[in-house]
Amino acid sequence: MGRIIAAGHLNWDVTLRVTALPDPDGEAQITEQHRAGGGSAANVASALAGFGLAAGLIGSVGTDQHGRMATRELRTQGVDTDSVVTVEGETTVKYIVVDEAGEVMVLANDGVNEAIGPEAVEPAMVEGADHVHLTGQRPDTAAALIEVANAAGLTVSFDPGRRIEQRAFEPLLDQVDVLLLNEREATAVFPAASGPPIERAASPDRVIVVKRGADGASVYTGDETHHHPGFAVEAVDTTGAGDAFAAGFLAATVGGESFGRPGSGAEPDYERALAVANGSGALTVQAAGARSAPSRVALAAFLAERTV
Ligand code: ADP
Helix, strand or coil, X not given: CCCEEEECCCEEEEEEEECCCCCCCCCCCEEEEEEEEECHHHHHHHHHHHCCCCEEEEEEECCCHHHHHHHHHHHHCCCEEEEEEECCXXXXXXXXXXXXXXXXXXXXXXXXXXXXXXXXXXXXXXXXXXXXXXXXXXXXXXXXXXXXXXXXXXXXXXXXXXXXXXXCCHHHCCCCCEEEEEHHHHHHHCCCCCCCCXXXXXXXXXXXXXXXXXXXXXXXXXXCEEEECCCCCCCCCCCCXXXXXHHHHHHHHCCCCCCCCCCCCCCXXXXXXXXXXXXXXXXXXXXXXXXXXXXXXXXXXXXXHHCC
C-alpha cells in the first residue's frame, strides 16, 4: 500500500448557503452554515485517509484557534500532521458563499497558508512516502518538493488549481509524473491554437488528467487516451470535487486501492482509476462543504452499484 504526502494549502472553511448571492449593498439570508477544515492539499490528505490509506500533509497554519482546529481535525481523521508547521499569524480562512443554484463566491484573508518556503523543505518531510501530491502553492516551494521527491525516488503529481495562470508554474508542469487540470486550466496550459494538443503533450512520463465536471474526466498517456463520462448525480456544492477526484485517482493508481475490484497488476488501470476518481467526485458534489469526500465503504458501494 502506497503512502501519499499532500503538500499545499491547509485552511479553515466557513461555508454559507444563501438564498441568493447578494448584489453590492444587498442582503441575502443564510440558510445553512458549515465550518470545517479546507484547503486543497488538506482536502486530498483527508480524503485519502478516509479511503484507509496512509496519508500525510505538508502545510502551514497560524497560532490561532482555526489552525488548532484544522490540524486536530486532520489528526482525528488519521492524517499524519508532523509536517504541518505553526507560524505566527492568522490561519487562512475562506468564506465560501453558495447560492441555491450551486453558484459560488469566495472571500478570503491572506493568512499563513504559504509560510513554508523552499529553504524549509527537507528530505525528512517525504521520508517513508511513495508519492507526493502537490496542489496550488508557492512555485519555489513546489520546485523544492519535486527535487526532494525525485532524489528519494518518489513519484509526483501536481494539481495547480485555479490560480495557474497567475503563478510561475510553467517550468514545473513537465517535471511531474501526473498533471491534473480542469477543462479551463487545460485550455489555458495547452491552447489548441498554439503548441501541441494534450494528446501529444502527454507521455508515459507525464500523464495528463483532465477533469470535466459533470462530464467526467480523461487520462492522456501519450500512447493512449481514456475517458470516463462521470456519474449523473444531483450537484449541491462542487467545492472540493477536484480534490476528492485527485484522492480517488491517487488511491487507485499509487495507492493500489481498487475499491472492491481485484487489482489488475503492475500497470495503472486508468479506466478503473477514472471510475474511482469520478465516483469520489460525484459523491462529493452531493454534499455541502469541501470535506465531503466519501468513505472507503461508501465509495466501494457506489461503484459496485454503477459499474460491472
Ligand atoms: P475542479 O473542481 O478541480 O475545477 P471539476 O469541476 O471538473 O474540477 O470537478 C472534478 C470532478 O468532480 C469531475 O471530474 C467529476 O468527477 C466530479 N464532478 C464535478 N461536478 C460534477 C457533477 N455536477 N456531477 C457529477 N460529478 C461531478
